[in-house]
Structures are given as structure tokens and as C-alpha cells.
Amino acid sequence: PRVQSAPGEQPALELLVHGVGGTTPAEMLDDPHTVRVAGDDTAALYRRAKDAPPREEDAPPGEHAPPHADAPPHDAAPPREDASRAPRPEADAPVQEAYVWCNLTSGDASRALWLLLLPFMVVNLAHWMRPRALRRPRLVRLYGALVRLLGLSLTVLLVAAACEVALDLTAWQCAGTAACAEGRAWLGFLSPHTSPGDWWTQPGRRLALAALVPAALVLLLWFLAHKTWSAYENQRPLPASTDDTGSAPDAGATATAPAHEAKVPRDTPALARPGFWYGRRI
Template identity: 60%
Template structure:
């Protein structure tokens, strides 16, 4: 477990203030000691050595907790002149869960593209270069999406629906393709219908990518910018 102590002005519950002597929008308050557990995961009660804890910010996935007695520490700074206010940051929910989390591996190549965007070097006064860089990154991301969907089309439409289902020997050895085989004379046995049915696979993959990215964004990245700051793309 790692502990980080911040002194000086303190912000709202769950936030550490700037260094001593720095100006801030909050009044002078107690120092904050942030406790962070390791990969094994530890409960807030164990980290704070107190069975009574309260989550002051965050959610069930990751959050910051305080002792119940320390929740209103900012209103009683005189009681914390000689000791910091301990806070426990619990992030075990980010690395644990059901097997569906393995689906996020599909987003790994796109994560690398996102990193390429945010790792862009500063190019002050050169908006054309910034726009060109952003365009190239978006083209790479688009090419990755097309490549993944094209691979799904190759397997589902060409290999499975067209070649294997169209061959009696291949379809007989794979019973799950039997309803697509012309030998059975079923409604799906016509080539056009076989391909239309197989097209559901890349369509479902595209929908899965959208759902995963939307869920990730809404859960961890959807934060409104500060009202007093204007964020510019070329900063």
C-alpha cells in the first residue's frame, strides 16, 4: 500500500490541495494523506483501520473513502493541525469483474491510436500541422476498424457461408452449417440468402465495438470540462 501526503490548502472532500503557499479557491484546510492499495486489492476499512468508512467521491468501481469521523474535516481544521486526514483510494473494481471484461481486448488496438493522439508533441502556432496530425490519426483508426470488419467478413461470408456451406462435404462435417447447405434444400440454402445471413456476423461485431467503446466512455471518460476553462484542441 502506498501513502502520499499533501499539505497546504485542501479542496472538497476527496481532493488534495496545492502545495504550501499556493493560492487556491478553497480556504486553508488540513493536510490529506492518500492511501492506495496494491494489485491484490484491500477494503477501505482495512486501509483506514476503521470499520466505519464513507465514500466521499467516485463510484463502486473506484472511489475515495474516509473515516466517518473525518468526513467533515474541512469544517474542523483546528483538530487536524498535527495530523493529516487519511483517505483511501480503492480501485480494485477496475481490474476485477466477470468474464465480459475480456471483450475489452478488442479495443486494445484503438487504445494505441488514442494514445497516439494524446501524445502529440506541442506545436504552438502551427494549426495546420495539428489538423494534419489529427487527420492522420483518425485515418489510422478508421483503417483499423475496416481491417477488423473485413476480417470478420472474410471468415463469415467467404469461408463459412460461401465456400464451406456451398460444399456438401464441408457442410456435412459441420452440422452447425447444415441449414445453409444446398443439399438440404432449405430456405437459407440459396447463395444470396446464405451471404445475407452471414453478414450478421460483421454487423454484430461492429455493434459490439460501438457498445464497448460507448460503455467505456460513459463509465470512465465522460466528464464535462470545467466551466471556467476553455479547452482548445491545439493546446
């Protein structure tokens, strides 16, 4: 059943989300004329053109001018009405909004590299799933320290596994054994048995070259994490319009403080905190 708004209130918002198969905004909203109201080419929210909120360029000249400015000319194009304020045929009908996310799961085979970040995603979930602990700051700090220690241990474990394969098994044992190196042509330049006297056959140089593998793995993790943050989490919190008591700021204030500078009540859910969707410490 649809959510209906109470008399005198703005219409409710009905969010439509498609399945794994994907679809188009026109099919979801049953209207060929749709407008993207938020998001990008990867994932976005769409409304019918008649339901879309007014855009900045639709405002007539002088609308954002000071109160003493002249009125806009009569031939100016009227702004597009906001569906949440404009009269609707059905007073209690919600405004439908379609969330299209099919591009999040489409792409080439390189998208499988994101699986490397899966263990670290679980650690992030463990941080945000912390039970409420009001008036227990030491317990909260201890929990955060343990979660960060777990994330660090996962990083060390992954790099240590790469070092075991690249440095120990390949550069030290296999390249230093004639039976192993002779059957692998790509390893011949590191083996003193197949390439005696070569510069790379020295044990220290073999290990230094093999150390590039775990270093490249760390750079790959950094690249994937940075690309993920830039694409999906690079949204700074909006300026805070209210303080922690819910009251509006003073009229004489020249600018509102950023959301991360405003005090957040301790009992605020994690999803409502300003830094949850930012992806960086604020």
C-alpha cells in the same frame, strides 16, 4: 515521507491507493468509520468520517438563504466541519484519502470482451500523447487527421477479418463444397449438397445471412464503447470559474460559462483540458 503543508495553508492531501489484491477503506485508513466522498460502487474515494467535507444535508436551515434571511434556529444541528479547515491535532498532518478500485478488475468472464477495445485505446493514447506544437495549427490538424485515419483503418481491418471468415470461408467456400458441408451439421441448411432445394442454399441468401456476423461485431463494439463511456466517462466538465488569464469572472455575471466554452491556453497539458475525462467531442 508525507507531504506537509506550509504554515497558514490548508492541510495537504495524502492519496492512498491499494494494490491488485484489493482491500477495504477501513483497512487502508485504519479507521472503521469511513465516508465515501466521490465515486460510485465501482471505484470511489473514501475519507475518515471526521475528515469528510460537509454535506449539503448537514447545513443548517437558512444557510443558503439570501443575506437578509433570518438566522438559523439555535436548536439546528451544526454542520460537519471540513477537515481541510477544522483545527487538527497535528497542524501539518495531511488529510488521508483512500482510492478503492478493486471492483474495476472483478466480474464474470464477459469482461474479457473489453479486449476488443484495446487497439482503439492505443489510438486514443496516440492522440493525447501528441508532442507540443505551439503556433503550428496545420501540423496539429494533420496529426489529428492521421490518428483518426488510423482508428478508422483498425475498424475496417477488424470488420474485414470478420467478413473473410463469415462470408468467404464459411458461407461461400465451405457451404458450397460437399466435403466441407457434410462434416458440419450446423452448416447443412446452407449447403445445396446436403439440403438441395432449400431456401437458404442460394448463394446470395447464404452471403446475406453470413453478413449478420460482421454487422453484429460492429454493434458489439458500439455497445462496449457506449457502456464504457456511460460508466466511466459520462462526467461533463465543471463550469469554468476563471477565464484563460486566471482571473475571476465579473461580479455581475449571472452564470458561469461551461468549461468547454472557456478558452483554454494552448500550452495547457492534456490532462488539464476540460474534455480529457469526458470522452466525447466538446
